[in-house]
Amino acid sequence: MELKWLDDYLALIETGSFSAAAEKRHVSQPAFSRRIQQLEDWAGVSLIDRSRKPLRFTPLAAKHEAAFRSLATQIYEFQATLRSDANQTPGLVMAAQHSLAAWYLPTFLEELRSLMPDQRFRIRSENRDESVALLARGHADILLTYETRQTQSDVPPQLATCCQLGEDALVLVASARLCKSEDFTNPKRPLPLLCFPPESFFGQAIRTHALPELMHARLITIQCVSEFSLGLREMALIHQGAAWLPRNLIAQDLQEGKLREVQSVGSEVPLKIVAYFSNHSGRALQGLLAQLLARRGAHSKANPPTQAEASLAPE
Structure with a gap:
């Protein structure tokens, strides 16, 4: 099969006539028909019902129209991938925890690209355990993840160099409407809760640092369990319950008043934002890490760090 035949067929679908499709494809109508x-x-198989006019496609052709379009797209995407890989150096792979990929990664990626403009990056957004595993297996060069003081990533120093980038916190929030409801504020009524799975990183952190205090103060009822912060955020926004979420992830929701912190019963869980740079990914990555540390170190020397900026120092 020639790719131009597939393009001709898609043009015929779009125009609905042989003459218009031939003109669009810049060929004569007899050549186009052939x-x-x-x-x-x-x-x-027959794709055109030539026993009828105007043009009609056979039922089989109509049934598989989407597949024809998908096939053409896949071929061109594969062609583009091959050409890109042939013309460019291999990229560094960054594995990022889902929540950080949603809000922090773009800023961090912009900083890395400012240090090495010609370096390509490939992003893998995964849950925390899988992100750590990608680094450990050598399938990722950089790991971007959250940690608490009690819950480290257990990445051995001989495998990767750790750099603390910033701070965040899990905060208990609920929609403004839910916070005003009598059932929600009544200490004798169960508090509807949106939770992370107990075995997840956020689930473990909340159960260690915040949930016992909440359960001592209020009865709770579990409304939803999800691994994804963005999913729990959406549930909170439609008034389904309270959830511990990264403050920076929901900063705009808090600013606009869509979500409110439930400080009366919900202690926050401090988080560190850290990046691990593989020690076995070659000179490009080590050069990038050196530049990153030098930039942050130079900034700290030139200007005494504020409390927020102090978190940018390397671990």
Whole structure:
């Protein structure tokens, strides 16, 4: 099969006539008709019902129209990937925890690209355990993740160099409407809660640092369990319950008053934002890390750090 036959067929679908499709494809109508016939011969089926006018496609052709479009897209995407890989150096792979990929990664990526403008990066957004595993297996060069003081990533120093980038916190929030409701504020009524799975990183951190205090103060009822912060955020926004979420992830929701912190019963859980740079990924990555540390170190020397900026120092 020739790719131009597939493009001809898609043009015929879009225009609905042989003459218009031939004009769009810049060929004569007889040549265009022959190419459609060649596509049918290759497929071994009739795509055009030539017994009727105006143009009609056979039921089989209509049924698989989406598949024809998808096939053409896949071929061109594969072609673009091959050309890109042939013309560019391999990229560094960054594995990022889902929540950080949603809000912090773009800023961090912009900083890395400012240090090495010609360096390519490939992003893998995963849950925390899988992100750590990608680094450990050598399938990622950089790991971007959250940690608490009690819950480290257990990445051995001989495998990767750790750099603390900033701070965040899990805060208990609920929609403004829910916070005003009598059932929600009544200490004798169960508090509807949106939770992370107990075995997840956020689930463990909340159960260690915040949930016992909440359960001592209020009865709770579990409304939803999800691994994804963005999913729990959406549930909170439609008044389904309270959830511990990264403050920076929901900063705009808090600013606009869509979500409110439930400080009366919900202690926050401090988080560190850290990046691990593999020690076995070659000179490009080590050069990038050196530049990153030098920039942050130079900034600290030139200006005494504020409390927020102090978190940018390397661990």
